[in-house]
Amino acid sequence: MQQPKYFIGLMSGTSADGVDAALIKSSNHEIQLIDFISTELPTQLKQSLLKLNANPNIHLEEFCSLHKKVADSFISATQALLSQNTIKIEKITAIGSHGQTIYHAPDLPMTLQIGHPAFIAKNTGITTVADFRVDDMALGGQGAPFAPAFHKALFSQENPCFVVNIGGIANVSCLPGKQDNQKIIGWDTGPGNSLMDEVCHTELNIPYDPSGKNARQGNIHNKLLNEMLKHPYFLANYPKSTGRDTFHAKWVKTLLSNLNIEMSAIDLLATLCELTALSIAQQIKSVKYSSKDMLPLKVWVVGGGAYNDYLLERLQLHLKSYSVASSQLIDINPSAVEAMMCAWLAEQRLNNKPVELASVTGAKRNAVLGGTWHP
Ligand SMILES: Nc1ncnc2c1ncn2[C@@H]1O[C@H](COP(=O)(O)OP(=O)(O)O)[C@@H](O)[C@H]1O
Ligand SMILES: [Mg+2]
The missing domain is CATH 3.30.420.40 (ATPase, nucleotide binding domain)
Structure with missing residues (x-):
């Protein structure tokens, strides 16, 4: 029997309503939600992100600042999750961080998620896997939606x-x-x-x-x-x-x-x-x-x-x-599913396992998704 592994998934969706953090336990292809927290984004940051939807023009300095601020919110969400739970950091194999999408253009093709994983890995002390969507786009896929592959496992x-x-x-x-x-x-x-x-x-x-x-x-x-x-x-x-x-x-x-x-x-x-x-x-x-x-x-x-x-x-x-x-x-918490998916994506990445998405996104093949940042 395989030892259970623990992963954290971090997600901020298009609603920009907050950062969701899920702690999951994975053993023998079974995924269990251990803990979940939804933390608010600072009001100013939320407003800046929502403004970008209507008008995606941004100065590079502001872009870099948002990249860091979103990472800070993801770090805070991880810390809040860990502080309400007794699990030791050493037990967690990796974080899967989706980041915040600020631009998604399959026709270009390019998709951009911010909240740089280097800050998350270094500040939490946990290996962080991120930038999942662009791998699918590089193979001609839409880069979205990614949920179907995880839904198949969860449901x-x-x-x-x-x-x-x-x-x-x-x-x-x-x-x-x-x-x-x-x-x-x-x-x-x-x-x-x-x-x-x-x-x-x-x-x-x-x-x-x-x-x-x-x-x-x-x-x-x-x-x-x-x-x-x-x-x-x-x-x-x-x-x-x-x-x-x-x-x-x-x-x-x-x-x-x-x-x-x-x-x-x-x-x-x-x-x-x-x-x-x-x-x-x-x-x-x-x-x-x-x-x-x-x-x-x-x-x-x-x-x-x-x-x-x-x-x-x-x-x-x-x-x-x-x-x-x-x-x-x-008994599946509707709010936690997307964050659980990010945790699951981190596990797939560390196992070098291609994710079954080509039939969904139209990519040439199923790909190993995401890059890894070490603490
Ligand atoms: N109790 C509720 N009643 C109605 N709508 C709700 C409730 N709770 C959350 N929502 C809706 O769900 C949205 C957030 O959903 P979420 O799955 O986090 O979206 P995203 O992935 O885009 O962040 C909120 O902006 C709100 O519209
Ligand atoms: Mg949300």
């Missing part, structure tokens, strides 16, 4: 199933059953919480809509919804990935002004919530399987969107023949 008891991660952007994994010889597929479906969060922030002075209670009170504006659904991204086939530089508040504002629509913040929130639910549902329903019996009918939701009860209700309504639920129902 192995549930396959076949869909896993939908609703962060700032939403992505879906379609996981075949054990006897099924289909490959895993997955792609970004478009906006998750990001457009709703922006309305909450600017119009309601709250960071997000708790449980979707505000959206629930609004009326869906069908004309706006149908216009938004015409965005070419929704209609494109996978492999595909997107970011907040494509789906942002300015895009919504322009549509509102072109269509001459005036509406309340609550109605806008309801319409944006419906956009997220409907775009995910339509793309799940578009998956073709060679045999109908193999089609996954369970949809597990992870990411912060799993706490939006109204969004989940709308998703279930549009996916009538499927069963939609938060992964909490099977």
Whole structure:
């Protein structure tokens, strides 16, 4: 029997809502979450990062400063995780750090995550693996989404199933059953919480809509919804990935002004919530399987969107023949999945194991992902 190994995963997603840190135990291909913490980003840093989504122009000095500040936040998150746990640092094999994406351009092709791993390794004293996405892009892949390969491992008891991660952007994994010889597929479906969060922030002075209670009170504006659904991204086939530089508040504002629509913040929130639910549902329903019996009918939701009860209700309504639920129902913490993935990616890297993503991202082959920084 293989000795269990411990890894820490660090993640800050497109929502820039905070740094998530997960401690996992890995033994015999089983992954167990031991501890988890979500730490806030300093307000100023969060604002600077969100500003970059709408306007990705930056002075090199500011860029370098952000690179270091994000690393500092990742170091603090690691320290907070370690201080609430009794595990000794020597027991931890490595950290897997995703960093903060500030630019993602598969057509270029280039993707940029900041929070330099050298600072993380030297300040925590733990080997740090990072820069996972660019390896996939160098092989012609989208560099995203990466979650499907990890979802396959984490949800192995549930396959076949869909896993939908609703962060700032939403992505879906379609996981075949054990006897099924289909490959895993997955792609970004478009906006998750990001457009709703922006309305909450600017119009309601709250960071997000708790449980979707505000959206629930609004009326869906069908004309706006149908216009938004015409965005070419929704209609494109996978492999595909997107970011907040494509789906942002300015895009919504322009549509509102072109269509001459005036509406309340609550109605806008309801319409944006419906956009997220409907775009995910339509793309799940578009998956073709060679045999109908193999089609996954369970949809597990992870990411912060799993706490939006109204969004989940709308998703279930549009996916009538499927069963939609938060992964909490099977004891998988929806908030921790992405950080757990980063820990798992570090383990794959140290074992020089290619990650099964070519069928998802369109890369020429499965690749060993990430570089290693020593303490
Ligand atoms: N209780 C809740 N009710 C509704 N939405 C929530 C709740 N908790 C978190 N969220 C949403 O989840 C988002 C964060 O999700 P997360 O998975 O961390 O995204 P990312 O990976 O983009 O950082 C928040 O910005 C918010 O929109
Ligand atoms: Mg987050």
